[in-house]
Amino acid sequence: MKLRSIKKSRIASTFIALCAIALTGTQATASCMDAMFxxxxxxxxxxxELAMTxxxxxxxxxxxxxxxxxxVLDVKxxxxxxxxxxVSVVRVYIPRNYITGxxxxxxxxxxTYDRLHELAQTGDKLGGYTLLPNSVGADAFQCGTDIAMALDSE
Structure with a gap:
């Protein structure tokens, strides 16, 4: 009976050690960092470019x-x-002819769509994107999030 307990504890210890090694390996660490940052x-x-901006x-x-x-991109x-x-990028989309309730x-x-289009024409380009003022960007991002939630609930 005692021998079985020792074998089980060694198996558990070995399993924990292997998990620890896997988590500290380069790929697993990169994946954890990707999830956090x-x-x-x-x-x-x-x-x-977006990250540096x-x-x-x-x-x-x-x-x-x-x-x-x-x-609309929310970049951190x-x-x-x-x-x-x-860098973490969250994307939302505002359809041109979206009809709400x-x-x-x-x-x-x-x-909101027209304002984004206008700002993209006149603003400074970073690749294919234009930096938005924070107030406009936050409102547009919230609008896109609301649309995504409404579409998901249908």
Whole structure:
């Protein structure tokens, strides 16, 4: 009886040790970091440009971008001591002719879409995206989130 308990505890200890090794391996660590801070943004990529703009504008906090065709990005970035930049990007989409439950809601969505299109035409381009003022970006991102939730609930 005692021998079985010892074997079971050794199997459990071995399993825990293997899990610990797997978590500290390079791939698993990268996956954990991706989940916590986002992907590594490599220099010369559009993702790196967006991340650096986020760091310069808001210290890496929520920074909003649009492509002018209904796409809104919420970018958060973090720069580590070794120089790596990790970035998290959340995308939402505002359809051009989206119809809400009320006429006023539909007009508000259309106005948001048109405002994004106008800002994308006149603003500074970073790749295919334009930096949005935080107030406009936050409102547009919330609008896109609300639309996504409404579509998901149907």
């Amino acid at each position: 986002g992907r590594v943004a490599h220099e010369g990529t559009e993702l790196h 986020s760091l310069n504008q808001n210290g890496g906090a929520d920074t909003y971008f649009t492509n002018g065709e209904g796409r 970035a973090k720069q580590f001591d070794d120089g790596r930049v990790r 009320t006429h006023d809601g539909t007009l508000a969505v259309e106005a």
